[in-house]
Amino acid sequence: METGHISVLACEVLTFLAPKLGGVYVDATFGAGGHSRAILDAVGKNGKLLALDRDPDAIIRGEKLVKLYPGQLTIKHASFQNLGDTLIEWGEKRIDGILFDLGISSFQIDQPERGFSFRFDGPLDMRMDHSLNSKSKTAADLVNTMSDRELSDIFFKYGEESQARKIARAIVFDRDEKPFRTTGQLAQLAQRVIPNHKRGIHPATKIFQALRIAVNGELDQLQNGIDAAINALSQEGRLVVISFHSLEDRIVKQTFKKVTSHPQVTGPAALLPQTKLPPLPYSLITKKPVIPSIEEMQQNPRSRSAKLRVLARVTI
Ligand SMILES: C[S@@+](CC[C@H](N)C(=O)[O-])C[C@H]1O[C@@H](n2cnc3c(N)ncnc32)[C@H](O)[C@@H]1O
The missing domain is CATH 3.40.50.150 (Vaccinia Virus protein VP39)
Known part of the structure; x- marks a missing residue:
């Protein structure tokens, strides 16, 4: 699209x-x-x-x-x-x-397959350089392998997300059952963990920004x-x-x-x-x-x- x-x-x-x-x-x-x-x-x-x-x-x-x-x-x-x-x-x-x-x-944002947006469901990728010789890890790689402390640090430092710890803990708990593969999965988790988020702003906004910054350094x-x-x-x-x-x-x-x-x-x-x-x-x-x-x-x-x-x- x-x-x-x-x-x-x-x-x-x-x-x-x-x-x-x-x-x-x-x-x-x-x-x-x-x-x-x-x-x-x-x-x-x-x-x-x-x-x-x-x-x-x-x-x-x-x-x-x-x-x-x-x-x-x-x-x-x-x-x-x-x-x-x-x-x-x-x-x-x-x-x-x-x-x-x-x-x-x-x-980039409007192509679900690039995984930058919580508005569309697509693979949790977020690499700006997605060429075959790219050395970057995808957002899914980070979300499925980092400790809750590391994820929380990323959400706090790069997203200035006040609920960083809560979200990171929920990710680590959920991924045991089912690893994160899609933007939709992560967006739903944010909605569940911070249901009373500011109106008009999607609760996944800050964690998506944080992951993008981390994935692309x-x-x-x-x-x-x-x-x-x-x-x-x-x-x-x-x-x-x-x-x-x-x-x-x-x-x-x-x-x-x-x-x-x-x-x-x-x-x-x-x-x-x-x-x-x-x-x-x-x-x-x-x-x-x-x-x-x-x-x-x-x-x-x-x-x-x-x-x-x-x-x-x-x-x-
Ligand atoms: C906001 S867009 C630029 C739009 C452009 N000025 C125009 O008028 O169409 C930012 C672009 O910068 C690229 N970009 C981001 N980080 C980069 C980097 N470290 N080196 C080179 N390009 C980068 C992105 O892939 C994206 O295509």
Whole structure:
């Protein structure tokens, strides 16, 4: 069941990335290619874009776009956590703008067989890279083998689920009788264990988010990816990141803060007169995150939790 994907904060991405004619850009999360297409149109025939996605299905879907932008667009099946190596292979060291639009696309959520959604029954998979050589374990592997302590930690840390222990204990109890194979089984367990959940939000929401993050190692990948992106920016280059939950946004916010502030001087050195501080190589373009307009949230409810932050390179 494919319903297509609407690119989030599309105008804002273009405004902040400010693609220039003939520039060199990276879309670290190609997805359905909406943002990539907008960047390609803005950079013109002499510009180029490298687009990455961890999901092999996104790469196959993107082949049509490669034909529409011959010589301009390269699409690669790779995780953005290896961005440094990927750029060496591509032959470009300095990049004028890099975009990360995190999370999963509507194509992924709306396909029951990918196992990302509690709204449809499908195999409990959740791997973004489900290719044959993928080394990731599935969500079912985690749910059926981890101890209740490990599961509870995942639900609490990655889902901020207050009933983490109760859910983990119920999983371990139930799986003896019947291992978890489907999203439906897990969604039903959440409904049973936390029946008085907040109205309007499915009780499985947080544990599905937590398992997805654990299966795909999303937070470590994000940290490695944005560190590599920050290094690769050209002078005046821009890094734009759209996150969809507080754990992602915290990593982006703290990493941007770290590279745009002078390290604090502590101990006896703090008592000495401060010499003039050297200029910082990066500057923060968005002091506060940019969020979608009410109209965008109404038209595309999946944009509701989006937060966009931007960093620029000042000197190399
Ligand atoms: C929200 S979608 C991007 C949508 C895209 N910006 C558009 O306009 O169509 C996020 C995409 O990032 C991919 N992704 C997530 N983590 C990744 C990673 N570590 N490396 C590369 N791609 C990743 C997902 O597979 C998904 O296709």
